[in-house]
Amino acid sequence: MKKLSEVEEGKYKIVDITKPGKLRKLCNIGVLVGDTIEVIKSCPGPIIIKKGNITVGIGHGMAMDIIVEKVK
Amino acid sequence: MEEKVIAIAGNPNTGKTTTFNALTGTRQQVGNWPGVTVEKKEGYYIYKGVKFKVVDLPGTYTLTGESEDQKIAIDFLTQNQVDVLLLMADALNLERSMYFLILLSELNKNIIVDLNMVDLAEKEGIDYDVKHLEKLLKVKFVKTIGNKNIGFEDLKEAIYRKCKEPVSSECFISNYGDEIESAISEIINYLKNLNLPYPERFVALKVLEKDEYFVNLIINSVNYERINNLISRLEKFFNKPIERVLIEKRYGIIHGVVQEALIEKKKELKLEITEKLDRILTNNFLGPLTFLFIMFLTFTFVFGIGKPATKFLEVVFEKFGGIAANFPFPFWINSLIKDGIVSGVGSVVLFLPNIFLFFFFFSVLEDTGYMSRAAIVADRLMHKIGLHGKSAIPLILGFGCNVPAIMGTRILENKRDKILTSLSIPFMSCSARLPVYLLFTGIFFQENQGLIIFSLYLFGIIAGILSIKFFGSTFFKKESSPLIIELPPFRFPYWQGVLVESWTKTKYFLKKAGTIIFLGALILWFLSYFPDPTKYGAQSNFIGRLGSIISPLFKFSGFGFWQASVALIFGIYAKELVVGTFGILFGVGNLMESLKIYFTTASAYSFMIMSLLYMPCLATFLVLKKEIGMKWAIVSLFWSLFIGWLFSILFYQILNF
Secondary structure, three states: OOEEHHHEEEEEEEEEEHHHHHHHHHHHHHHOOOOOOEEEEOOOOOOEEEEEEEEEEEEEHHHHOHHHHHHH | OOOOEEEEEEOOOOOOHHHHHHHOOOOOOEEEEEOOOOOOEEEEEOOOOEEEEEEOOOOOOOOOOOOOHHHHHHHHHHHOOOOOOEEEEHHHHHHHHHHHHHHHOOOOOEEEEEEOOHHHHOOOOOOHHHHHHHHHHHEEEEEEEEEHHHHHHHHHHHHHHHOOOOOOOOOOOOOOOOHHHHHHHHHHHHHOOOOOOOOOHHHHHHHOOOOOHHHHHOOOOOOHHHHHHHHHHHHHHHHHHHHHHHHHHHHHHHHHHHEEEEEEEEOOOHHHHHHHHHHHHHOOHHHHHEEEEHHHHHHHHHHHHHHHHHHHHHHHHHOOOOHHOOOOOHHHHHHHHHHHHHHHHHHHHHOOHHHHHHHHHHHHHHHHHHHHHHHHHHEEEEEEEEOHHHHHHHHOOOOOOHHHHHHHHHHOOOHHHHHHHHHHHOOOOOOHHHHHHHHHHHHHHHOOOOHHHHHHHHHHHHHHHHHHHHHHHHOOOOOOOEEEOOOOOOOOOOOOHHHHHHHHHHHHHHHHHHHHHHHHHHHHHHHHHHHOOOOOOOOHHHHHHHHHHHHHHHHHOOOOOOHHHOOOOOOOOOOOHHHHHHHHHHHHHHHHHHHHHHHHHHHHHHHHHHHHOOOOOOOOOOOOHHHHHHHHHHHHHHHHHHHHHHHHHHHHHHHOO
């Protein structure tokens, strides 16, 4: 398990979002805990993730609170 | 005529604006929601003898009381007459739109869902059985293709019919399962007799979600301890935060519904072009390059296309001023028209082509989806100064003209970011300041004119960063909100919508700024004309006396003579008037020679610094007042005066050392 801010591009599963406020923000856009996402762009700078038709840019500070797991 | 009210709600990028424009055409106006600086759009159309007022609510993903624009949506929907709530749904992201539907359905409104962009969805192999969706969700669905103007007649008819119906009691209410439902009932019990202006079940859900606004609303009138215990019990039961439970429940319900209604699935859902473009446009190396290139193009177009139009208007005003001078009226009326109204109002109207073009390109970049990519690219840099990527866009617009730039801060959802960005925009050297630089560098810095001008632009940026740092650390202790921004699929702009949008905004600017500039023009004219009308703008007239009073302030900046002060006073109108005023005071023919006598290299530079920084022009000030309030507009005024004064002294003294 890693922070989203630390991972390379590839497929991941969201395991947890540690801050409730941030959790709500991301969930409202349609990305939930348990979803499989694809990291299109990794750090430095904002991270871009994709889930189905939803593409979201996430700032570094926010990505540090998102815990993901590599999907093979 | 009978009047019905329609509110349009929906996620960002679902074509809300396009639908709003398609329904209302140009019969619309932009304003602000009372008390806040969130843009409010209203319009109307007439269908079958009924007047439909259409209100465009801010685009949001959810309904919490914690965010300004969502609070507006909640309040409007609960406290005003709303006959139909039109929910824009994105056929490409139906689940998320339906998630929003669940939230909205708690507000007990007549809802119609506008399933938009069905053509794009079909291309991706997605189609929905609308009848089935209607049965499952108990709301009316209408399919549209917003940017091709398809489906709006059906939509108008559906709205017309819906208005005739009472609010359906059969409305879809989500069921969150026994544990949560019983908690909701319990909270509703506590809320009895509170007379809240919102539906009780809605408030109960918000309180359960720990929505700060709604918790604060009831915390003093109920035994919150009991609600808190209830929440802890539930969290223990589900073993996760309650807000997550609720969100997951909703998505659970919706996922089932959407999957059931999905009828076609030819291929794997993928937006390949968008993904490929995203890899380039947000790449750490290529991203900034394309960003700069696109900004360069925008500026070239705005000024390239705008220039002839501006020149044309200039000629028109000059001609008109010339004619006005010979009107068969008393001398003072002619002077009032020519020197006061024509040159004052004219100075604003001259900006119109550029402002319109700015809004136009702004909308195009927004419509295609590039804007959110730009925010991603700029985020790293902006983060270092305490803002996030979205602020970069209005700041860059500031180099063209501060006015649309400040209006552009509306894309920032957080008040702190909006104010900080607006306070630093006036330091971005707009095109109107260029004539001042050109005049002075042409005389005093012929060798390295480009370098000196560049240094001024750079210094403007530094002053902007200083302001953000200063106000960010003194008045806004809170951090910038974390960046989370959706990157919508790339698409072609909808030209009709873009045009209507830019025109409406330009009109709004003209109306607001025009009237007050007119007043300002009258005052300046009065000061220049009296008491001796034959010496317009001379030292013996009020304006000159005022200049003489102010000028000692600039003794240490190297330009402590009254003409410079008068030029700066006139520059408040519009900064290019600084040059024009010198022209009047010294006579155009002797301008170069006179400036050489009055200025030295050092004082010329410090004067340019002053012109760059000293205060927002009248139009900018008005927009500042409109966007961030009188208090901050005045702060901006004094802050920039102070910064300008301080740095002009500093530069003069250093250069003279």
